[in-house]
Every structure is written in C-alpha cells, then in structure tokens.
Amino acid sequence: MYERIEMTGLIGVDWGTSNLRVMRLGADGAVLDRRIDPRGVGRLASGAFLGVLEEVAGDWLDLAPVLIAGMAGSRQGWIETPYAFCPADVATLAARLARPDAARDIYIVPGVALTPQGLGDVMRGEETQALGLFGPDETGLMIAPGTHSKWVRVENGAIAGFRTYLTGELFAAVRHATLIGRDMGAPGGDDAAFDDGVRLALSDPAVTAHLFTVRVRQLAGSLRPEGAADFLSGLLIGAELAAETTHRDKPVQVVSEAGLGQRYARALALAGFKDIRSTSGEVAVAHGLHRIWKAIP
C-alpha cells in the first residue's frame, strides 16, 4: 500500500465576500485538496488576512507560491489591487499582480473594470473563473449567477466585456419589500410558471411592467400563489437573457451550484442558446489561477 504523491504547483485561493477557499493545485492546475473557511472578506479587517490564511492553511504556505483571486483585492480587502481593463487576458492579469506582504510569496490577481473612465462595471474573482473556462484561443460566455449575476464574454482567450445584473438581490428585495412579494413562497416548484416568466421577459424588455403582472396573474387565476416566486425568478433571469441573446450562438458555461444552474440552463435553452455547459466555481477558479500563474513573464 502506498499513496500517490503529487507535487503542489500553486496554492490557489478564492477569497470572496462570504467565504475563503484555499486549494492545493497540482502542476496541471487540478485541485488536489481544499479547505473552506467562513471568514470571507466581508468579516475581516485589512490586518487580519495573513493570520487567517496561516490559520487555515499554514502548513501549505511553504509548499508553493500563493495566488489569490476575489474580493481580497478590493478596497475593503487585504490590499487594494487596481483594476485591469478590458480586453484582458491571462498575460494582462499576470503583469499586474499585487503583493500584500513583501516577506511572503503571496500575490493577488487584479479585478477587471469595463472601462478606465467611470469603470462602467467591475468584477473581482469572475475574471479568473472566465479565463479558467476558456483557453487562449477560445470564445464563449461565462455566467456566474447569484446576488449579482455576472455575464463575462471571452473572445480569443481575452475578456472582451462583461455585465452585472442585480438579479438575486432584486429577487429578494421584491419578495421581502413589495406587495407582490407578500405571501410569496420559495421558488423551485413550478417550472411552467418559471418558463412563463422567462418567455415574457424575452418577448419584451419592460421588466418593471412585467413585475406588476405577478399580481395581475394571481388576481386572474392564471398564476397559482405557489408559482409566483418561480414566475418572478423567470422574469428576472429572463431579463438577463433578453439583454444577451445576441450571443446565443456562442458556447456558454454556467458556474453555479445545482439548483440555480439548472434554472439558468433551462432559461438559456428557451432563449435559443445551443451549447450550454455547467462547471463548479472551484474548477473554474483553479484553472484560471493556474493559467494566470503560468502567464507570468
């Protein structure tokens, strides 16, 4: 009996607002091991980061260099890492790594802003995932659904553009702070209502008018109260799709946990997208960190 020993090539870190994920990556970027901790950036003061990292994965830190993606590079993070701008490929990001501690072999990947003037839109973390999912010559879309749903467009291995939709946060706000959300249950039980919402949003971009129909349809008996949350979810996801249908011939990768990812796949199919795949966020970020590291000149 013996264990297969794999060399650690890189310690990859995904440090988001609500979670810390530290991964031991093999020489090919595969995830050999991981540790997850709830101390996300939202809960830490800037001086606390190194200590937390040592606590979670101190025994790994000397095995290989550490490369961090995510909100750790934000103003509220470990050290503010200025945004790169579109178009941005792995070389662009590798040339702009920040070093939060001069004594350690630790680096932070910059986030990406759409434009230098006014920033336009911004992301920290999703750029690394997108470049992990689409290689040097590849073209496609990555969707990272959630509170702030990101659509990242990669062309020939470079991030050409991206857009953030307030989908998840708006869903919660409508449910909890409006009359149409009153008595609304959880989504997930009524696929037909979800599809109706997606189709309505695709047929007409006036989403603030469609929101009122959540109420009208219940009044008219054409929407069961149990399906209202699904219809609302379909409307808001459909609003994203309505703005992105020009890309429907490109391959699309949905980075998401099971339930929400399936909803997006369903909505994408309704909108005429043909090549729909899904990947875990961990695989995406691990590949991206590996590729950015390899691109250091």
Added chain:
Amino acid sequence: MYERIEMTGLIGVDWGTSNLRVMRLGADGAVLDRRIDPRGVGRLASGAFLGVLEEVAGDWLDLAPVLIAGMAGSRQGWIETPYAFCPADVATLAARLARPDAARDIYIVPGVALTPQGLGDVMRGEETQALGLFGPDETGLMIAPGTHSKWVRVENGAIAGFRTYLTGELFAAVRHATLIGRDMGAPGGDDAAFDDGVRLALSDPAVTAHLFTVRVRQLAGSLRPEGAADFLSGLLIGAELAAETTHRDKPVQVVSEAGLGQRYARALALAGFKDIRSTSGEVAVAHGLHRIWKAIP
C-alpha cells in the same frame, strides 16, 4: 354681499386604497367643493362603506346622484364591479355601472382590464381620470406616476391600452432592501444624476444591469452618494419611458403632485416627448365622472 349658488349636478367620489375624496360637482363637471378623509379602501370592510360616506358627506348625498371611481369597486371594496375591457370609452363604462345599495342612488364605475383572458393588466380609477383628460375625439397618453405607475393610452376618446410599471414600489424596495440602497438619501437634489439615469435607461432597456451601476458609479467617484437616489429614480422612470417612446408624438398628461410631476416632465422631455402637460388628479377624475355620467343611455 351675496354668495353665488351653483347647482350640484353630481356627487363625484374617488375612493382609492389610502384616501376617500368626495366632490360636489357642478352641472359642467367643475369641482364646487370637496371633502377628503383617510378612510381609504385598504382600511375598510365591505359593510362599512355606506356609513363612512354618510359620515363624510351625508348632507350632500341627497343633492344629486353619487358616482364612485377607484378601488371601492374591487374585490376588497364595497362591491366587486367586474372589469370592462379595452377598448373602453365613457359609454362602455356608463353601461356597466354597479349599484352597491338598491335603496340609494349610488353607482360605481368599473375598472378596466387589458384583455378578457388573464386580464393582462388592470386598473381602477385611472380609467376615469384618462377619460376626463381626453374628450370624445381626442388621442393622447395619461401618466399617473406613483407606487404603481400607470400609462393609459386614449385613442379617439376610448382607452385603447395601458400599462402598469412597478416604479415607486421598486424604488422603495431597492432603497430599503438592497446593498445599493444602503446610505442612500432621499431623491430630489441632483438633477444631473437624475438625467444620467434617464439617459442610461433610454439608451438600453437592461434595467437590472443598470441598477448595479448605482454602486459602480459611486465606487468610481462619478456619482456622489447624495445623487444616488436621483440616479436610481431616473433609471426607473427612464425604464418606463424606454418602453413608451413609440408614443412620443402624442400629447401626454401627467397626473401628479408637484415634485414627482416635474420629474416626469423633465424625463419626458429628455425622451423626446413634445406636448407635455400636467393636471391634478382631482380635476381629471371629476371630469371623467362627469363625462361617464352624461354617457348613461
């Protein structure tokens, strides 16, 4: 010294969710006197309506017939008055008045639904205002801004279509229940930020993406925190306009109190509407009730 005595032709009532307005109307539909009471439909059980009306204007009820518009005809009101459907003119509504109390000369104007199947969209009260603002051969748009903002399209004296936008309620929900609303003040102080929001919404219908830029613009320093509520207000009002610009050559009447009405007038001008007027809701509903009453066969 003597008073001019005017004959009362009709007792007009606007009974909305949060207010009751009883008006003594002259033979020409002018408002001779009015009484306002906070006992809106939202606060009353169905058996309480006659008593409240007698309390507020018992001395007027024998002067002339009583015609009521608004939520008093809803399922939660005095007596449910089935919807009329588009197209609907004053004769359509006059032929469908409901009588809540067989012993009294009191009638309720039906609300209007867009379509018999599934209703599509519904209103109770705004139909009367719109038909008060545009006469038998007139064509135009009425906007009744607010929690649920209504755009009513009148063609040759008949309501041809209408649409409800969840603008006011969504504004409040975003302000109070999302991260981008955190620390947001009240709107009204920054016209330039408001204009920016309107222009962005007009340039591109993806309002759920624009909402995220409220945050990005503050991060980038291109939007002052004091202007954030104005920018948000511009985005949501602009989203209405973006869906209605095909009507920009028609005259438009904004029914609203001063502040909000001025914002709509400003946004309408930015969207290329040319003939923009404003009227008080009271004048609109009084004229509408008068015209509907005259249309009784």
